[in-house]
Every structure is written in structure tokens, then in C-alpha cells.
Amino acid sequence: MNIAGNLLIGQQPVRGTSGSTYAIDAATGERIGPAFGGATKEDLDTACALAWAAFDAYRETSLQSRAQFLEAIASNILDLGDKLIDRCVQESGLPRARIEGERGRTVGQLRMFAEIVRAGDFLEARIDPAQPERKPLARVDLRLRHIGLGPVAVFGASNFPLAFSVAGGDTASALAAGCPVIVKAHSAHPGTSELVGMAIQKAVKSCGMPEGTFSLLFGSGREIGQGLVRDPRIKAVGFTGSRHAGTELLSVAAARPEPIPVYAEMSSINPVLLFPHALETRGDAIARAFVQSLTLGAGQFCTNPGLILAVDGSALEKFISSASAALADVPAATMLTPGIRKTFEQAVSNMCGHPHVRTEGRGFVGSTPNQVQGALFSTTADAFRNFPELQEEIFGASSLIVRCPDMQTMLELVESLDGQLTSALHIDEEDHNDARRFLPALERRTGRILANGFGTGVEVGHAMVHGGPYPSTADGRSTSVGSNAICRFLRPVSYQDMPESLLPAALKSGNPLNINRRINGKITLAPK
Known part of the structure; x- marks a missing residue:
């Protein structure tokens, strides 16, 4: 070819x-x-x-x-x-x-x-056989497939x-x-x-x-x-x-x-929540893993970790220091197109010039026309609340750390977020009670919630959700x-009192497709 x-x-x-x-x-x-x-x-x-x-x-x-x-x-x-x-x-x-x-x-x-x-x-074949003797009204024969x-x-x-x-x-x-x-x-x-x-x-x-x-x-x-x-x-x-x-x-x-x-x-900024005990005991390791996720594929993933929420303090400062050092060692990466590169660089420039944002780290300077530096920024919880542009996705290796005064503020910021593809909680056992308070808000806003990981890397399987409430996707269901x-790409069709010869194969009485079906509400497994 x-x-x-x-x-x-x-x-x-x-x-x-x-x-x-x-x-x-x-x-x-x-x-x-x-x-x-x-x-x-x-x-x-x-x-x-x-x-x-x-x-x-x-x-x-x-x-x-x-x-x-x-x-x-x-x-x-x-x-x-x-x-x-x-x-x-x-x-x-x-x-x-x-x-x-x-x-x-x-x-x-x-x-x-x-x-x-x-x-x-996937046909979800269902059969409710007729019950002509049912009183006071007979039941019609109903069969459904997708x-x-x-x-x-x-x-x-x-x-x-x-x-x-x-x-x-x-x-x-x-x-x-x-x-x-x-x-x-x-x-x-x-x-x-x-x-x-x-x-x-x-x-x-x-x-x-x-x-x-x-x-x-x-x-x-x-x-x-x-x-x-x-x-x-x-x-x-x-x-x-x-x-x-x-x-x-x-x-x-x-x-x-x-x-x-x-x-x-x-659109998704995929918030990462750093809980106090995990941040105190594992902050350096989390920071290095975060930078690996942030810069993977030049950050051009819809599940890229674009937002970090954590309580301000010495543990967070150590995390930022470790992340900045790790980012400084990351080579410049080639972006997919000149247009994507231009948009990324403009967005990063806007962040660098924002009066309420501090630049915490940058990656290597690029040496070819379409290469870019990674970027790490920080801001306050008040600024994040008051400037909507700080919540916008930057498509590329850029992330914003929000310094929160306490856990309640972190939760309030989560409640203010748009729908997301992923959210990640970095927790130790000592953080579980705090994390439990956040789960309802995350469930309402997120398609996939991770513990001690990052959203980049989407497993193709039966239990995966790659979706979420608007605007991460158009239909969070x-x-x-x-x-x-x-x-x-399917819809149900029901057949009422349809002659056997006109029924689709999935719904014929003899089960010629040999598939699992739900009959009278109960799963009936196909013969092996």
C-alpha cells in the first residue's frame, strides 16, 4: 500500500x-x-x-x-x-x-x-414470553434487542x-x-x-x-x-x-x-489532590512521578495532570522543589503540530505574565522549530477562585499548583471545578478519613478516580471509563x-407479539445465535 x-x-x-x-x-x-x-x-x-x-x-x-x-x-x-x-x-x-x-x-x-x-x-437480548392466562389482563409477548x-x-x-x-x-x-x-x-x-x-x-x-x-x-x-x-x-x-x-x-x-x-x-485539567500524610512522607517520590506524567508525550494527553491541589506548608514547598528539579532535567519535546505549539507557548506566556501566578520550574529550551519547554506554576486558592482563566486547560506539559490554606478550602475548590476525565488522590492510610470526605464531590465531577497514580495511561478493558461530565465530554454517561x-452507538428495539419467522435471530425461541439472554428478567446463559 x-x-x-x-x-x-x-x-x-x-x-x-x-x-x-x-x-x-x-x-x-x-x-x-x-x-x-x-x-x-x-x-x-x-x-x-x-x-x-x-x-x-x-x-x-x-x-x-x-x-x-x-x-x-x-x-x-x-x-x-x-x-x-x-x-x-x-x-x-x-x-x-x-x-x-x-x-x-x-x-x-x-x-x-x-x-x-x-x-x-451487547445485543442485550430480553424476552418476556406471553402470559395469555394472566389475570386481570393477559401479558403480551415482548422481546428486545439493541x-x-x-x-x-x-x-x-x-x-x-x-x-x-x-x-x-x-x-x-x-x-x-x-x-x-x-x-x-x-x-x-x-x-x-x-x-x-x-x-x-x-x-x-x-x-x-x-x-x-x-x-x-x-x-x-x-x-x-x-x-x-x-x-x-x-x-x-x-x-x-x-x-x-x-x-x-x-x-x-x-x-x-x-x-x-x-x-x-x-477539555479536562485532571486535578491531582495531595493529602497531608502522603505529601509529608512521600512528597519527593510523588513529585518525580508527577513530572514523568506531566511531560509524557510533550504533555499532549487529554488526561495530563494540569492541576495540583495541596495544603500550603513546608511539605508542599519540598514537593515543589523536587518537581521543579525533575522538570529542569526534562529535554524539550516536539509537539504534534506548529499550531499546537503556538497555542501552548501563548498559554504558557500568559501564565508567566499573570500577576497572581508564580513560575516554579521550566524544562530544557528547545533546539528545533517545534520543541517546547515544560512549565510548572503556582498560585493561591483565592486567585484560583477569582480568575477563571487559571482553570482553563493548557494542552501540553504545563501544570498549576494551588496553595490551599486548609483541607476545607481544597474541598471547596474541588466543588468549583468543571467536569473532569480523571482525578487523582495521593494518600496514605492515615489520609483515608480525609479522602473519604472528597469522594462524593469527585464522583460527581469525574469519570475515573485514581489512588496514588496519574491519569495518563488509559487501560483498554471492560471496567474503564474514559469520559466524564461536561466539558470533559459532551455526555458523561x-x-x-x-x-x-x-x-x-446502539439503541433498543422492542418487538411485541411478532411472529417467530419475523423475529431477528437474537430473539428467536431456539436461540440460534447461542447467546446469553434475559428471560422473564433472569439471565439465561447460552449452552456451552
């Missing part, structure tokens, strides 16, 4: 004619060929028409066939080998080991969803060019749910996107899936992205990016004649990582 700069519309490579863009070498700022043609409105319409035509057939593919399709995508991605890794490193500026790990995560979550599809539990919502628009993320992009978690979970997917590729890694798109396209063909099961579009500006969300054939959206872009898509989706769900991951991510 060779990068050609093409759109992938169904099974056809199509040369986009709405302008052209180039990938940028993240380390040098130089253009990388070839040029990528942008999609036209006609290209968008064709992709949506194909996806809609594919939907009814694709959502009724057998569980085994759909699982094999997901596994074929995973295998095809691995088959791309170094070509994919090398291009992704060049476009993102991320180190090779990180990209290889991200490829493993991408392949792993595709295979996880294949297992979920095979098991069939089906895919319809074609899904997925927006590739800048900071995860594989795991949250063309074949990432949104795409994998939507395909697993039975939904065709149209991906709007991120402009930061178009070559990576086309390679992965061709891997999916190849799997569609080899597995005999409907042509419109997958398409990949390029396009700068808002026309194609917002056009996708407006198209009546699109029934849900998966997005990871800035709060500004996410809220724009939410507005577009809400203004449709038929509003649709937008599962947008947008969902997760974009883990097996529950499939639920975003």
Missing part, C-alpha cells in the same frame, strides 16, 4: 479536488509529499449515500462475520509494518516506541471488540494518530455495533490516516462487507466536518479534540431537524475507551 493522497470512498480511491494540503514533518516543519486533495460536497454526499445503503445489510451481518472483519482490520494494520510506524513518527513527532505501543493498543481494541461481538451480550444507530461520523484526533483516529476506539466500537463509519481524517497525520484507511478498505472487500461500510475523507476548514454532522444519513458522531471545536459540532447536531448524539471528548464504548 502506497500513500497517494486520495480520499477513500467505499472501495474507490478518489482524488479530492477541493484544494490540497500537505503533511508536515513535526520535527522540522517541512512539507511531506504527496499532496492530499480535499473532499467536495459531492464526495461527501457519495460517502453518506454509500454508508446509508450499507447500513441495513451491515447491521445484520452475522456476529462471527463481523468479528472476523474487525480482526482482519487489525491484521491488515500490522501488515503495514514499518511503513506505518515511520510515517506516523514523522507526521506526529512522537517517539517510535510510543507509536509502536499505540499500534498495539489500536490492534488490541479491535480484537477486544471482535470478542465482544462474538459473545453477543441495534446500531446508523452511519457514524468519526473525527480523527491529533494526539493519538492511531488509537483515536481512523481505526481507533470510536471507529472500532461503531463498527462493532453494526454502524458504517465515515472518518474525517485529522490534517496533522494524513499519510498515516490513508495507510490505515486502506487497511480497513481492504478488510471490507476481503470479508465481503457492503461497500459503504467505511469511507475516509480529507478536508481543511469546517465545510466537510460540519457537513458530515449535518447530513441526515449520519446518526451519531465520535470526536476527540478541543472544547471550541467540540461545542461547534454539538451546536450543528442540535440544530438538525433530527438532532443526533455527539460523543465529544473536549458514556465512555470512549473500553468495552462499554459500544453502547454509544
Whole structure:
């Protein structure tokens, strides 16, 4: 597979004619060929028409066939080998080991969803058999299953060019749910996107899936992205990016004649709470681990620890001293794009110039065009309350320490925070009573609460929540990582007194899919 700069519309490579863009070498700022043609409105319409035509057939593919399709995508991605890794490193500026790990995560979550599809539990099949003799009223026969919502628009993320992009978690979970997917590729890694798109396209063909099961579009500006969300054939959206872009898509989706769900991951500062005993006894070790988390991947993680809350005093001063020393030893890191670097540097400059903020530490000065220094700042609890800009996310390796006069003030500041993806408590056993007071407030504001760790590093599993109350995500009832991510793209359908021959296989009396079902409210396990 060779990068050609093409759109992938169904099974056809199509040369986009709405302008052209180039990938940028993240380390040098130089253009990388070839040029990528942008999609036209006609290209968008064709992709949506194909996806809609594919939907009814694709959502009724057998569980085994759909699982094999997901596994074929995973295998095809691995088959791309170094070509994919090398291009992704060049476009993102991320180190090779990180990209290889991200490829493993991408392949792993595709295979996880294949297992979920095979098991069939996501259908949540329920049967309440008729009770014609029930008094005073007979009970009708009711059977329920979940089906895919319809074609899904997925927006590739800048900071995860594989795991949250063309074949990432949104795409994998939507395909697993039975939904065709149209991906709007991120402009930061178009070559990576086309390679992965061709891997999916190849799997569609080899597995005999409907042509419109997958398409990949390029396009700068808002026309194609917002056009996708407006198209009546699109029934849900998966997005990871800035709060500004996410809220724009939410507005577009809400203004449709038929509003649709937008599962947008947008903004989080991921507060870290340092409790007194842990801070006193382990402050140095916590500080060093904090800096490792803060600077991982140039701080370009949505779960980056952007806020520290602790009671002011000598233990906190020691923590700050250790963290500042550790940060001073961290080399400058390459950011994903020049635009992201510029935004980061402006935000850090604003913090440096803020009259109520003190600069506590900086990392190495960069030596190449797209490298940046990490930054550590501190402020008072009163300033944090009174200046809303201090609560805004800085996307990159920057964090703010808030010096609190006491634990009650820490709790009040937690209560003032927006919704978060993660919160972390650093505690010893002696801190448990204090920590217990904070848990209700953290539960109301957070999707994942950690003890003695940091939010960077999101395990792909069955108990993971990567979501949280607004504005961390658009819908805090969902997760974009883990097996529950499939639920975003499903809805229940109930069948009343339906003849056996017309029932879907999941609900037939003989259980031909051999899946677990809930009958009369009780789980009935499939025969082994």
C-alpha cells in the first residue's frame, strides 16, 4: 500500500479536488509529499449515500462475520509494518516506541471488540414470553434487542494518530455495533490516516462487507466536518479534540431537524489532590512521578495532570522543589503540530505574565522549530477562585499548583471545578478519613478516580471509563475507551407479539445465535 493522497470512498480511491494540503514533518516543519486533495460536497454526499445503503445489510451481518472483519482490520494494520510506524513518527513527532505501543493498543481494541461481538451480550437480548392466562389482563409477548444507530461520523484526533483516529476506539466500537463509519481524517497525520484507511478498505472487500461500510475523507476548514454532522444519513458522531471545536459540532447536531448524539471528548485539567500524610512522607517520590506524567508525550494527553491541589506548608514547598528539579532535567519535546505549539507557548506566556501566578520550574529550551519547554506554576486558592482563566486547560506539559490554606478550602475548590476525565488522590492510610470526605464531590465531577497514580495511561478493558461530565465530554454517561464504548452507538428495539419467522435471530425461541439472554428478567446463559 502506497500513500497517494486520495480520499477513500467505499472501495474507490478518489482524488479530492477541493484544494490540497500537505503533511508536515513535526520535527522540522517541512512539507511531506504527496499532496492530499480535499473532499467536495459531492464526495461527501457519495460517502453518506454509500454508508446509508450499507447500513441495513451491515447491521445484520452475522456476529462471527463481523468479528472476523474487525480482526482482519487489525491484521491488515500490522501488515503495514514499518511503513506505518515511520510515517506516523514523522507526521506526529512522537517517539517510535510510543507509536509502536499505540499500534498495539489500536490492534488490541479491535480484537477486544471482535470478542465482544462474538459473545453477543451487547445485543442485550430480553424476552418476556406471553402470559395469555394472566389475570386481570393477559401479558403480551415482548422481546428486545439493541441495534446500531446508523452511519457514524468519526473525527480523527491529533494526539493519538492511531488509537483515536481512523481505526481507533470510536471507529472500532461503531463498527462493532453494526454502524458504517465515515472518518474525517485529522490534517496533522494524513499519510498515516490513508495507510490505515486502506487497511480497513481492504478488510471490507476481503470479508465481503457492503461497500459503504467505511469511507475516509480529507478536508481543511469546517465545510466537510460540519457537513458530515449535518447530513441526515449520519446518526451519531465520535470526536476527540478541543472544547471550541467540540461545542461547534454539538451546536450543528442540535440544530438538525433530527438532532443526533455527539460523543465529544473536549477539555479536562485532571486535578491531582495531595493529602497531608502522603505529601509529608512521600512528597519527593510523588513529585518525580508527577513530572514523568506531566511531560509524557510533550504533555499532549487529554488526561495530563494540569492541576495540583495541596495544603500550603513546608511539605508542599519540598514537593515543589523536587518537581521543579525533575522538570529542569526534562529535554524539550516536539509537539504534534506548529499550531499546537503556538497555542501552548501563548498559554504558557500568559501564565508567566499573570500577576497572581508564580513560575516554579521550566524544562530544557528547545533546539528545533517545534520543541517546547515544560512549565510548572503556582498560585493561591483565592486567585484560583477569582480568575477563571487559571482553570482553563493548557494542552501540553504545563501544570498549576494551588496553595490551599486548609483541607476545607481544597474541598471547596474541588466543588468549583468543571467536569473532569480523571482525578487523582495521593494518600496514605492515615489520609483515608480525609479522602473519604472528597469522594462524593469527585464522583460527581469525574469519570475515573485514581489512588496514588496519574491519569495518563488509559487501560483498554471492560471496567474503564474514559469520559466524564461536561466539558470533559459532551455526555458523561458514556465512555470512549473500553468495552462499554459500544453502547454509544446502539439503541433498543422492542418487538411485541411478532411472529417467530419475523423475529431477528437474537430473539428467536431456539436461540440460534447461542447467546446469553434475559428471560422473564433472569439471565439465561447460552449452552456451552
